Amino acid sequence: MKAFSSHTQFVSWFRHASPYIHAHHGKTFVLSFEGIAVSSTRFRHLIHDIALLSSLGIRLVLVHGTRQRIKQNLEERGVTQQYANGMRITDDTSLEQVKAACGQITADILALLSMGMTDSPEIYANIRIVSGNFITARPLGIRSGVDFMHTGEVRRVEANAIQQQLDNGCIVLISPLGYSPTGEIFNLSVEDVSTSVAITLKADKWVSLNELEQAISDNDHLTLQETRELLKNASDADTFRILRGAAHACEQGVNRVHLVQRNIDGGLLMELFSRDGVGTMISADPYEHLRQATIDDVGSILNLIAPLEEEGVLVKRSREKLEMEIGRFVVQERDGTIIACAALYPYPEEHMAELACVAVHPDYKGKQRGDALLGFMEKQARKNHIHRLFILTTRTAQWFQQRGFTQAKLDKLPITRLNLYNYQRLSKIFIKDL
Incomplete structure (x- = not known):
């Protein structure tokens, strides 16, 4: 992350991060990344961030991929690579390079975690990392006439063994290799392994560090339904695999999936310890809701x-007045923080209602939250047999006019509301037929 420009900026950031530090303590996170990330100069910073998460009491399972390393190894040996439906066909020669790639990447990660960083050696002092055969796999077999040979899929995750290591304070490192009861070895996808591990462990989060398309990365939050829609139009195999895994994880009880571009320095920390993050969060339950x-x-x-x-x-409004009228209010909540509100005051005899106290936090304006509030309130009004909605405003007339409100005279107000009209404010009146 960029250096803080002042001590006040640091204090502000730390105060905002503190609820997340508390909330994440003791939680289980699955982090996945492609093997090519290990070769990046920025990976050492990621290792530092992973060590920091562990020191904060977060239970970590790391799942690394091998796709690019396998491709590189095979190209160096002049071996023709075969794919079908976006998946590698793993023959005997390819399997040897799969095993080699897993060994190379695992060794690199272990070395970096063991070495630590000179500016913060205390973070690494008590870190222990373990790996093992935690995945039982089965062959993909023959699909649509294609024999995938040694390419497989997850059959079972040894959850108890992983939990035991996490209970012992270890970081668990898992490679995308699976083993059958008969001793066969299968090449697995990092998405299949990380999704299966997250589901089986009932992880609180699965974080995928990747290089997704910009069109997807520009969305800071996706519902499960929106993810399914994007999945239908995924233009490349990597995007499809990650979105499919994310949707499946949410369907099976993983609270939240985070998609973070791995080339953002400090992106993992910013995603986990700030309200808005830097990636795309997918959740089955509404992260932001009215x-x-x-x-x-x-x-x-x-x-x-x-x-x-x-x-x-x-x-x-005084606190006392607001407490008395709280039943009239609707709020928009984002990750436990109120970012918008509005109130509805009905006048049932005239079949009218006043929309009042419409407010959106300045950090969240310009993203149609006001429209969401208005739409929600209009729906509530119709349910209560309200035919006309009115507002009194001194500053926001144009916004309401653009949404179907028309200016009206004072005598159009319900008589009881007219008696309370503040002639010093001289608010304009706008009415919308529902």
């Missing part, structure tokens, strides 16, 4: 609306 406000949200709502009250955009 819900009814509760009394526990009062403090967060007050903090959200205070700047707008000071600017005169919103009418000031």
Whole structure:
């Protein structure tokens, strides 16, 4: 990560990171990366970050790939490589290079973790890393007339053995090799192994460090359904494998999957210890969602609306008033933080309702959250047999006009609301038919 420009920036970052440090302690994370990453000059920084995660009490399982290393080894030997449906056909010659690649990459990772870094040797002092035959595999066999030979898929993950090592404080390193009860060895994909391990361990997160297409990486959060839609249009085999694994992991109970571009220095830490991260998070449950406000949200709502009250955009509300009216409020929550709110005050006799206290945190404006709030409130109003929605505003008239509200005169307000009209603010009135 870039150096902090001031001590206040560091303090601010650390304060924002502290809830995540607490939340991640004792949790199980599966981290996967392609073997080519090990050859990168930045991999040493990643190793440092992995060691830091371990020192913070996070239970880590590392799964490395071998795809590019195998390809390189075979090309150097002039061996023709065969693929079908984006998967390698592993013949006898290829299998030897698969085993060699796994050995090379495992040795490189172990060496780096053992060596540590000169500027923070204490982080590495108590790190232990173990590897072993934790994966039982079976052959892919013949599919669509293609014999995949020594290419296989995960049959079983030895969860108890892995858990025992994690309980002992070790980092577990797993290669994409699987073994059959009859002694056969199979070449597996890193996505199949990491997904299977995450599901079997009931991991809290699977983090894939990769080089996904920019179109996917530009999304900071995907729902499971959105991931399935992207999967239909995946344009290359790597993207397809990762998205398929992510969707499957979420379907099978992994809380969150994070897709992080491995070339971002410090990307792993920024993804795990900041609210917005730097990658794409996939979750089965809504990471950001609208819900009814509760009394526990009062403090967060007050903090959200205070700047707008000071600017005169919103009418000031006391804590007591907000507590009394909290049932009128809806909030938009992002990873436990309230980032937007709105309130609905019905006037059932006139079949009208006032939309009030619409606020979006400045860091999250411009991403249609106001539209989401408005749409949600309109739906709630219709459920309560409200035919017309009205707002009073001094600053945001244009935004509401663009969304179907038209200016109206004072006498169009419900009589009880008209009696409360503040003639000093001189708010304009806009009404929308539902």
